[in-house]
Amino acid sequence: MKLHEYQSKRLFAKYGVPIPPGDIATTPAEARKVAQELGGQVVVKSQVLVGGRGKAGGIKLAQNPAKAEAAARQILGMDIKGITVGTVLVDSAANIKTEIYLGIVIDRAARRPVMMASAEGGVEIEEVARTNPGAIIKAHIDPALGLREFQTRDIALNIGLNRAHWRAFNKIAQGLYQCFWANDASLAEINPLVITAEGELLAVDGKMLIDDNGLFRHPDLARMRDVSEETPAEVQARQFGLSYVDLDGEIGCMVNGAGLAMTTMDIIKLFGGSPANFLDIGGGAKSDKVAAALRIILADPKVKAVLFNVFGGITRCDEVAAGVLEALRQVPTEAPMVARLVGTNAKEGRAMLASANMITATTLAEAAQKAVAAARGR
Amino acid sequence: MSILVDKNTRLLVQGITGREGTFHTGRMVDYGASVVVAGVTPGKGGQQVHGVPVFDSVARAVDKTGANTSVIYVPARFSADAIYEAANAGISLIVCITEGVPVLDIIAVRAYLDQQGARLVGPNCPGLITPGQAKVGIIPGNIVIPGPIGIVARSGTLTYEVMYALTMRGFGQSTCVGIGGDPVNGTDFIDCLEMFEADPQTEQMVLIGEIGGTDEEQAAEYIQEHVTKPVTAFIAGQTAPPGKRMGHAGAIIQGGAGTAAEKIAALAAAGVQVAEHPEQIADIVAANYKG
DSSP: OEEOHHHHHHHHHHTTOOOOOEEEESSHHHHHHHHHHHOSOEEEEEOOSSSOTTTTTOEEEESSHHHHHHHHHHHTTOEETTEEOOOEEEEEOOOEEEEEEEEEEEETTTTEEEEEEESOTTSOHHHHHHHOGGGEEEEEOOTTTOSOHHHHHHHHHHTTOOGGGHHHHHHHHHHHHHHHHHTTEEEEEEEEEEEETTSOEEEOOEEEEEOGGGGGGOHHHHTTOOGGGSOHHHHHHHHTTOEEEEOSSSEEEEESSHHHHHHHHHHHHHTTOOBSEEEEOOTTOOHHHHHHHHHHHHTOTTOSEEEEEEEESSSOHHHHHHHHHHHHHHSOOOSOEEEEEEETTHHHHHHHHHTTTOEEOSSHHHHHHHHHHHHHTO | OOSSOOTTOEEEEETTTSHHHHHHHHHHHHHOSSEEEEEEOTTOTTOEETTEEEESSHHHHHHHHOOOEEEEOSOHHHHHHHHHHHHHTTOSEEEEOOSOOOHHHHHHHHHHHHHHTOEEEOSSSOEEEETTTEEEESOOGGGOOEEEEEEEESOSHHHHHHHHHHHHTTOOEEEEEEOOSSSSOSSOHHHHHHHHHHOTTOOEEEEEEESSSSHHHHHHHHHHHHOOSOEEEEEEOTTOOTTOOOSSTTOOOBTTBSOHHHHHHHHHHTTOEEOSSTTHHHHHHHHHHHO
């Protein structure tokens, strides 16, 4: 789950990372009020969960409250990569002298969090990694030891940070790591971390990704989820504990297991069709979850045929069949359905579906070919 | 021979009284060849599940039964603790089936297990099976037969596809290992490739990967340098859009990295035969025998 800039920075601040004073606004008048309270020059920043806000014109400097209001009027309602801006952050503008990058991500290969820093702040780290990988200084963090001060000193030294700033940098790096660990983050990034003309370090932009699997420990963070940038089907799917991704094809897929669901998409494509979605009903799905999944698929107007591909392990095929039948009672459909059930309780499941007039298949290739043909037939 | 589990496995089930724990204990007991010696659910010691005695703690279960392998079905929020408990009680192989364990929990767990010398398989995995000897986890016993093919995979049900197709063609398996779909896990491709290479029963290997991370690329490098037996691979997610998590916490193309195309290219460059769809794997395996 992504957090907005203002949410990330407020969280950083709780762990002692200095951020500029500011507040959010959803109307131009509110933005003016925030600018008035702050005094001086402000920056008005669109709050959207996509990159490239600056280039799209979603960040503007304003000399006074009237100009802040005008900037907010321009930005609110603006379309940035298909997302309509509903909120702006109005921050005191920092007197920026130097920009640094400081971030923590999970290094999957090393199985550790890694702190990364670069003297090239304000640029996306992926860009620096491509153009000047040597400029990125890394420190892997042992979960039992935490981030040690020698590591932050080492980073400061290697990005060429003036000794006068080492103490402040260490405090910020420690705060960022504590924030990362305590909140089950998979990314916590300050870009840029600036050094102001007054010689202070300040996190002027922030980004956090939270591990969805850790949200049970953080109900406060779970409430911050911005669903305005997801499709209704994706929001609904999550409520039922389903993994769903909207795609643009015509064959609705319901599969158990992420790998098999991806493969089902791939194989539909291989046989000349196109998947309408990725949908994993997960392990051990019960009939109500399966029914919810089928309702979501059938609500998609693109769907011309449905393919059920269930290989029973922890999921029982009879439970899936019960859910399919339950959903068809609730949402009758003309869409042809191809069902393939194999594994745990498959015999029982197949017997149940036989009554519902479904096209059946034994192999995955056969199931995909039949689904592609069924979709073409309509 | 086989890897990791066999007829000497003495299995303990953590979370044996839960819905999934109970259901799959039944299946593991029915599979019969391996002995499910104990179950653990704190507060429910003294009960029996499918004839298996339940203990209040792993330490007690190990003391009374000599369990050496544990399979975990407890909910995600309790999984890390269950793994620590098993490692502390001297269990050397811990298989965590549970999906949804926070990745930072596993990072800490893994660092601890490495110190203890215990191995974790998973989390978010189907477990492993050595056909005819030991079923540890949720892989259906009826789709495998003993034989010479070693299988290692990041996903569960997709692996069943492959086992089933191989079994239908008469190619049995030495051991099938589901390493799990999370970004960080206990056992990786290379660990399994190394064990299969050393296992005399294993004649060919099948590797099933998916988008996200660089495990497949690292495996390709390892295969190039260390593996002499034929390896056939399949990578799921060729049609997955970037930036979207495809079900598994670890299955995501981030910043343009972790695509199926890169993995397929790396594996092909290392001499691995990459199948277009999972049912082709059996064809490739068969062709390798014809030589």
